[in-house]
Amino acid sequence: MELSKAIYARSKRFFSEIGDMAYFAMRFFREVVSAPFEWKELIRQCYRVGNRSIILVGVTGFILGLVFTLQSRPTLLEFGAVSWMPSMVSLSIVREIGPVIFALICAGRIGSGIGAELGSMKVTEQIDAMEVSGTNPFKYLVVTRILATTLMLPLLILMGDAIALFGSALIENLKGEVSYLLYFNKVFDALQYSDIIPATIKSFFFGFAIGLVGCYKGYNCAKGTVGVGEASNAAVVYTSMLLFVIDFIAVFVTDIFVEL
Amino acid sequence: MKETNENKQPVLEIKSLFKSFGDNHVLNGFNLKLYKGENLVVMGKSGSGKSVMIKCLVGLMAADSGTIKIQDFDITSLGQKELDVLRTEIGFLFQGSALYDSMTVRENLNFPLRRHKNKVDGNKNTEELVLEALDNVGLASAIDLMPAELSGGMKRRVALARALILKPKIILYDEPTTGLDPITAKEIIQLMRDVQKKYNTSSLIITHDVDCARVISNRMILLVDGIDYAHGTFEELSKSEDPKIKAFFKN
Ligand SMILES: Nc1ncnc2c1ncn2[C@@H]1O[C@H](COP(=O)(O)OP(=O)(O)OP(=O)(O)O)[C@@H](O)[C@H]1O
Numbered sequence: 001m002e003l004s005k006a007i008y009a010r011s012k013r014f015f016s017e018i019g020d021m022a023y024f025a026m027r028f029f030r031e032v033v034s035a036p037f038e039w040k041e042l043i044r045q046c047y048r049v050g051n052r053s054i055i056l057v058g059v060t061g062f063i064l065g066l067v068f069t070l071q072s073r074p075t076l077l078e079f080g081a082v083s084w085m086p087s088m089v090s091l092s093i094v095r096e097i098g099p100v101i102f103a104l105i106c107a108g109r110i111g112s113g114i115g116a117e118l119g120s121m122k123v124t125e126q127i128d129a130m131e132v133s134g135t136n137p138f139k140y141l142v143v144t145r146i147l148a149t150t151l152m153l154p155l156l157i158l159m160g161d162a163i164a165l166f167g168s169a170l171i172e173n174l175k176g177e178v179s180y181l182l183y184f185n186k187v188f189d190a191l192q193y194s195d196i197i198p199a200t201i202k203s204f205f206f207g208f209a210i211g212l213v214g215c216y217k218g219y220n221c222a223k224g225t226v227g228v229g230e231a232s233n234a235a236v237v238y239t240s241m242l243l244f245v246i247d248f249i250a251v252f253v254t255d256i257f258v259e260l
Numbered sequence: 261m262k263e264t265n266e267n268k269q270p271v272l273e274i275k276s277l278f279k280s281f282g283d284n285h286v287l288n289g290f291n292l293k294l295y296k297g298e299n300l301v302v303m304g305k306s307g308s309g310k311s312v313m314i315k316c317l318v319g320l321m322a323a324d325s326g327t328i329k330i331q332d333f334d335i336t337s338l339g340q341k342e343l344d345v346l347r348t349e350i351g352f353l354f355q356g357s358a359l360y361d362s363m364t365v366r367e368n369l370n371f372p373l374r375r376h377k378n379k380v381d382g383n384k385n386t387e388e389l390v391l392e393a394l395d396n397v398g399l400a401s402a403i404d405l406m407p408a409e410l411s412g413g414m415k416r417r418v419a420l421a422r423a424l425i426l427k428p429k430i431i432l433y434d435e436p437t438t439g440l441d442p443i444t445a446k447e448i449i450q451l452m453r454d455v456q457k458k459y460n461t462s463s464l465i466i467t468h469d470v471d472c473a474r475v476i477s478n479r480m481i482l483l484v485d486g487i488d489y490a491h492g493t494f495e496e497l498s499k500s501e502d503p504k505i506k507a508f509f510k511n
């Protein structure tokens with residue numbers, strides 16, 4: 001009895017939170033299309049998103065390429081299928097591993113940053129101060145950040161993919177004496193638009209999720225420094241979960257289209 | 261209640277304001293009228309709902325019931341755009357200064373000007389306006405510093421400069437002297453009086469600092485148990501025999 005009550009209370013809180021977030025997202029769509037637009041702030045936020053995560057994504061991508069190729073070599077050798085390496089690596093990275101890993105990294109880096117930043121602005125009444133000075137803080141702070149992550153994530157992911165493939169080519173070049181030219185020729189033979197486009201669309205949603213959850217958590221931050229920490233932490237946790245949900249849906253939908 | 265005010269039109273009026281947070285009934289029918297050119301002090305204990313009242317006043321919090329009129333506009337009936345325009349007529353000094361900590365002092369002062377510059381003075385450029393505002397609070401040298409590099413008193417002055425940069429007709433001060441040493445507090449009070457004289461503004465000052473109230477108030481309201489418990493001048497109230505009123509003035 002106690003248990004079922006606790007479960008009921010928890011799930012009620014969970015769903016009301018989802019409802020609040022959906023409302024927050026709706027408010028974003030309403031305000032993103034109405035003037036005035038904060039262009040300068042949008043560009044600044046795009047720059048910040050890129051600046052904060054470009055090195056992280058680059059390094060992770062490079063290591064991902066190296067490790068993935070090194071790990072796969074023995075298996076492929078066994079089947080005498082090493083020549084398939086470029087196509088296998090590129091397909092799995094571009095379609096699935098790249099977007100998910102880079103988005104998770106950005107969730108940790110950017111999502112938590114947004115959560116903490118907006119959270120502390122909320123707690124120290126900076127958001128209220130904006131509101132009374134006649135600037136809509138939702139537009140200035142939230143809309144620009146969500147747009148920035150949505151636009152930047154696909155770029156970061158494409159860059160990460162490219163660096164990962166370079167890392168893979170490096171291993172193949174050293175171990176299997178495959179020239180870079182040959183490697184990338186094979187990569188571009190294997191990759192179809194039907195691989196890149198769904199992955200890119202997915203990346204937009206990943207970026208949107210990172211910005212949305214970070215902003216939602218920060219903007220609704222509870223009072224006090226504890227609240228800021230929680231906002232930042234919850235932003236990462238919720239975003240990571242949401243990323244997997246989006247990924248699942250994306251794979252599902254792509255699958256239906258491929259069947260057709 | 262001053263007879264001289266009877267036939268004047270208030271620039272700001274709160275009528276029977278109610279606001280609760282769950283079972284915490286903070287305001288239970290609070291009334292207030294602010295007349296042109298006066299300094300009205302609202303005193304109340306910590307946690308009595310002074311900040312809540314002032315936040316309802318500018319629409320940062322929705323009141324449960326009651327009417328709030330600013331220059332004859334009922335703020336609950338205004339749309340976002342109209343409210344934004346009306347807010348440029350009001351300067352708000354936050355209890356904790358609330359400077360934007362990711363921006364320099366200059367950018368902090370620029371912020372209200374971004375959208376509403378033409379309200380002030382079309383001929384002057386932003387830089388001149390910012391410098392003028394900083395000069396008024398004696399901090400022109402701090403223009404390129406970050407808020408984190410300022411002392412508490414300096415922050416309060418910058419916040420004051422920011423609140424005044426759009427030349428508002430009404431200024432709301434939420435505990436302007438709290439957390440400052442007595443000398444700095446005096447300086448801030450002096451600044452408030454200078455501003456009042458220079459721009460002939462009407463001010464609503466929230467405080468629990470008796471010294472501040474004595475120096476600056478033309479009229480006072482005591483906020484007790486969520487209502488406007490007593491009205492009067494500082495002298496009238498400080499002589500009162502009511503124990504609830506006396507509690508404010510005994511030192
Ligand atoms: N956002 C909020 N949610 C819930 N309760 C709140 C909120 N803001 C204020 N309160 C409650 O309202 C009451 C009044 O708070 P308020 O901040 O107005 O006090 P105050 O008179 O300004 O005190 P101080 O002099 O310390 O600033 C407090 O009991 C507080 O717990």
Ligand SMILES: [Mg+2]
Nearest residue numbers: 310311355434
């Ligand atoms: Mg307060």
